[in-house]
Amino acid sequence: MISENSRHLYLQLLRVRTFEDRVGELFLQGGSAGTMLHLSIGEEAPAVGVAEAMQPKDSFTTHHRGHGIFLARGADPKRMLAEIAGKEAGYCRGKGGSMHIADRKLGHLGANAIVGGGIPHVVGAGLSYQLLKVPAVSIAFFGDGAMQQGNLYESMNLAALWKLPVLFVCINNQYGMGTRLDQASASLEFVKRAESFGLIGKEVSGLDVEEVKEAATEILEMAREGKPAFMKIDCYRFHGHARKDKSPYRDQNEEEEGRKKDPIKFQADRLMEQGVSISEMDIWHKKVADEMDEALNFALETQEPTLNSMFEDVYAPNLTHPESVGSRIDRALYSEILDGDYR
Amino acid sequence: MKEMTYRDALRLGLQESMQSDPTIVILGEEVGRYGGAYGVTKGLLQEFGEDWVRDTPISEEILVGAAVGAAMTGLRPVAELMYVDFLTLAMDQLVNQAAKIRYMFGGQISVPMMLRSQGGTGRSAAAQHSQSLEAWVMHTPGLHLAMPADATDAYVLIKHALTLADPVVFLEHKGLYAQSFPFNPESAPPWGKAKISRSGNDCSIICYSRMVQRSLEAATQLAELGVQVDVVDLRTLHPLDMETVTKSVRKTGRALVVTEDCLTAGVSAELSARITEENFEYLEEPVLRMAGEDIPIPVSPALEAASVPTNESIKQSILKLMRKK
């Protein structure tokens, strides 16, 4: 029997990979804003698995390699690619780009180009949810590189101390840029580190998206009840660090072995076992390819920002008319939850 | 007229703001049970409870970073850094995060937070507890920066700052907390406007924070010598009210900028360049600056006092500007 969940997750994995492929295409056609494009090929299962386990009101921040997470969360690939191209129609009006993409409505509190920079924000968001009585969790996604960044540990301590609804997710792709994890970290026992702060710790393989989703669902429910948690998801970065990097520092055998752990192939095999035919798969692939081609064309064709927009959004435009407390909260939480008696 | 200390005025401003905005949460080291290292938040824990007045661990980066995240999601946090010198430990969260989030995200997300701290000399607190770091803040687009010089402004500026949609850095002066000032909120200009603290036609002093007091004292002495000084208290460095500054400078034709932060690449450099550029045709003399010496602040009371502008050195600079010396 073909499971709807399996099929959906497969499509999401495929969408992420195809999207990243189109990011590469955008670059090759000279349409990307710069070359600082960090693709998540090989890392689709951590992105899709956790994003699919999130509830609508949950929020998150990501590291610089966050396209997959945002897309899986429900982002419009057109507006994503337009942002990566630095266009006005992008999520951030062409001011943020790949490394600073955000969307208030989907709870995306921002991708961050400072390694570890977005981690403290989910602790603050968790504090908002706790004090304003919102049943949401805030999730920080980051790479193995951020495991060596001090602010992670300040964040873990505070989340645990204040029992905040927060989840820390380390997408361990084994590398910083060219520095292998064991060359950067004296201990690889990341779960133990988290547990020593009083967090719930969990380690899963990033090969099987269904396993990731299941683990994330369980751990998110604990976090929602004020038991903050940490998840380490192991995977392999299939390509270079950024668009132009060819990873000369990596061993070829290692790369070949690493790429064999392909979450998309893994899920495809599962579906075949469930009875999906090749021709059916072809139809799905075609559909996803069409969606992403359309997004690519949109990004290439949509207009550049006007020069005047450069000066907009440094400060709020309406300084003399402060917003009412209620409308500010509504806007920030993109929801109608509050009953107003939180103090 | 009613008198109030700078510290009490700040506390009153915070308290009234918290009463009217139930999303304000105070975060900081020793802000609750201890009452704040300089006593500003004393009693607020008792009034608002420990959910809303929160002692944090000694972790400056998460203290400011959590404020950023909380501000993005509905709260209005007031993060207190015990000394502005500790800003170094939270600089990424202030400069790369809080200040840039609205812009990087195309205007979608606001960060209505306040970073309160205090700086300046006067307590022999030495090189890591006495700096004036406002130039770092002023150098970062996306931040508001308020630096009150008296109790009235401490109160009105903190209250207004706690209604803004963007991050505000609110820098107090450790040498002012215990001082009493006339307290008259109705007399204060609106947010973003400088105030003429003393009127005179011979030359202008442009200053803020504790240097206003010193400039006023110098001006009183100068009046006895027949020199009438216009003292402009900027109150906020962002917004920067160049209109009021320009008006004063065009009236007097002479300007002295006085700041406590160190001279090189300091706020005084920015101000004097702007005054020159915007009043090119109106200046009788080049703009002069008095600022902190380019040294780490020494602990010796004698050396410390000599490292920043004093009543006397301000007076001497004005005499020079007036060609009376």
Ligand SMILES: Cc1ncc(C[n+]2csc(CCOP(=O)(O)OP(=O)(O)O)c2C)c(N)n1
């Ligand atoms: C604070 C900071 N230091 C260094 C860099 C440069 N840098 C960008 S990505 C990167 C590697 C990050 O590795 P990891 O966190 O594992 O994420 P990955 O790229 O593997 O997804 C480095 C060193 C940066 N952007 N920010």
Ligand SMILES: [Mg+2]
């Ligand atoms: Mg990595």
